[in-house]
Amino acid sequence: MDWDTFEHWSLEFARWSRRYRESLRDRPVRPPLHPGATLAQLPATPPEQGEDMATIFADFEKIILPGMTHWQHPRFFAYFPANAAPASVLAEQLANAMAAQCMLWQTSPAATELETRMMEWLGQAVGLPNMSGVIQDSASSATLAAVLVMRERALDFQGNRTGLAGAPRLRIYCSDGVHSSIDRALWVSGIGTDNLVRVPATGPLAGMDPPALAQAIARDRAAGHTPAGVILSVGGTAIGATDPIAACIEVAKQADLYTHIDAAWAGSAMICPEFRHYWTGAEGADSLVFNPHKWLGAQFDCAAHFVADPDSLRRTLAINPDFLQTPGAEGSVDYSEWSIPLGRRFRALKLWFLLRVEGVEVLRTMIRTHVTWAKGLHDRLAALPQITIQTAPMLSLFTFRHNEGDAATADLLNRINADGRIYLTQTTATGHTVIRFQAGSFEMTQADADTAYDVIAELSA
Numbered sequence: 001m002d003w004d005t006f007e008h009w010s011l012e013f014a015r016w017s018r019r020y021r022e023s024l025r026d027r028p029v030r031p032p033l034h035p036g037a038t039l040a041q042l043p044a045t046p047p048e049q050g051e052d053m054a055t056i057f058a059d060f061e062k063i064i065l066p067g068m069t070h071w072q073h074p075r076f077f078a079y080f081p082a083n084a085a086p087a088s089v090l091a092e093q094l095a096n097a098m099a100a101q102c103m104l105w106q107t108s109p110a111a112t113e114l115e116t117r118m119m120e121w122l123g124q125a126v127g128l129p130n131m132s133g134v135i136q137d138s139a140s141s142a143t144l145a146a147v148l149v150m151r152e153r154a155l156d157f158q159g160n161r162t163g164l165a166g167a168p169r170l171r172i173y174c175s176d177g178v179h180s181s182i183d184r185a186l187w188v189s190g191i192g193t194d195n196l197v198r199v200p201a202t203g204p205l206a207g208m209d210p211p212a213l214a215q216a217i218a219r220d221r222a223a224g225h226t227p228a229g230v231i232l233s234v235g236g237t238a239i240g241a242t243d244p245i246a247a248c249i250e251v252a253k254q255a256d257l258y259t260h261i262d263a264a265w266a267g268s269a270m271i272c273p274e275f276r277h278y279w280t281g282a283e284g285a286d287s288l289v290f291n292p293h294k295w296l297g298a299q300f301d302c303a304a305h306f307v308a309d310p311d312s313l314r315r316t317l318a319i320n321p322d323f324l325q326t327p328g329a330e331g332s333v334d335y336s337e338w339s340i341p342l343g344r345r346f347r348a349l350k351l352w353f354l355l356r357v358e359g360v361e362v363l364r365t366m367i368r369t370h371v372t373w374a375k376g377l378h379d380r381l382a383a384l385p386q387i388t389i390q391t392a393p394m395l396s397l398f399t400f401r402h403n404e405g406d407a408a409t410a411d412l413l414n415r416i417n418a419d420g421r422i423y424l425t426q427t428t429a430t431g432h433t434v435i436r437f438q439a440g441s442f443e444m445t446q447a448d449a450d451t452a453y454d455v456i457a458e459l460s461a
């Protein structure tokens with residue numbers, strides 16, 4: 001492709017992007033498709049001769065667009081949001097054009113130093129001003145990195161060399177129903193989910209019981225096992241379950257265990273001081289992750305990983321082959337030593353643009369408004385005779401079900417999603433199939449919350 005063609009289509013795509021975002025309300029949130037519908041329209045073999053961009057773009061509109069779930073749709077109430085605010089999309093255009101590898105200070109000095117500053121800004125914004133930070137690709141990677149630190153700390157930083165054969169049995173503690181990324185971190189670290197101890201909760205939303213955590217650790221020590229770390233949740237994916245952070249960290253510190261907090265979704269809300277009671281004590285954690293790529297509006301991928309002591313992370317993950325030595329750059333930070341992949345995208349730029357274009361106060365207002373709208377919808381649904389609220393709002397997330405039982409709830413969800421005006425997902429909570437609702441889209445308005453009420457009321461009647 002020559003650069004004139006590149007420029008032409010870049011401008012076209014900018015115009016298309018605006019039309020796309022502005023027309024989302026007129027589209028179903030999720031495409032009404034069956035598996036294989038897109039595949040059937042794609043040639044089985046790659047082209048031998050290059051094709052015209054106009055033809056490719058026409059195919060994009062004809063084949064791909066009708067098969068997309070619109071995550072930026074203002075009535076996307078499923079899963080958690082993956083907001084890509086316009087300012088962050090613009091930053092990604094520049095990052096894409098430069099396509100820099102940001103693994104070492106030397107391979108992208110400004111990207112490294114901007115990342116340092118952005119993590120400082122974010123730390124202040126969420127009330128964790130004393131932690132160091134790195135931007136990981138996902139919360140899953142940050143959690144895996146934290147579990148690897150737990151492993152290495154418990155093995156005197158010899159595990160990377162010796163492997164786990166012959167090592168004491170390491171034990172990690174979490175509450176019930178944590179995100180699947182925690183199970184996977186246990187798989188990948190070699191510790192194994194047989195050694196993930198699920199500490200009982202005191203209630204569905206209340207998280208783990210600190211005395212039960214202390215007992216589980218003591219029991220394992222008595223059995224000759226080696227407790228290594230505690231993983232805590234703030235705003236679990238299913239219903240927003242949240243562990244009592246201060247009390248659990250206290251227990252972990254008494255036992256000299258490394259602590260990691262998974263606040264992937266809820267962490268963004270901590271830019272609002274009034275929500276920080278959900279993670280009181282978080283500043284005492286060894287490690288914490290939240291995803292600005294969820295609620296805050298920094299285009300995926302952008303996972304903010306904070307650590308109290310970067311040295312234990314570096315001792316676990318840094319590797320220094322000759323070709324990565326950077327003479328003359330002493331005193332600089334090489335963020336690839338803080339993460340599992342070597343190559344790193346320039347992720348700090350979109351945070352810089354986002355925080356400058358919006359300002360933290362606008363983002364606070366957005367999050368507060370989402371919480372208010374979710375509470376309002378919760379109250380209106382609670383008044384419907386056919387609906388039972390299953391779990392109360394945690395920030396902007398709550399769950400409900402149809403009174404006539406699990407089958408009726410599953411059927412209601414299918415009809416809601418086939419309707420297309422809103423998109424919701426299900427989970428299991430306190431033994432029931434329930435429907436989750438979360439408000440979080442950047443472009444959502446009160447009218448979208450009203451539409452959610454209308455659709456649920458109409459289709460459940």
Ligand SMILES: *Cc1c(COP(=O)(O)O)cnc(C)c1O
Pocket residue numbers: 080137138139140141179181235236237262263264265291303
């Ligand atoms: C979304 C989410 C994750 C996974 O985040 P990724 O960045 O996709 O890895 C982990 N934990 C919780 C609580 C989440 O909501």
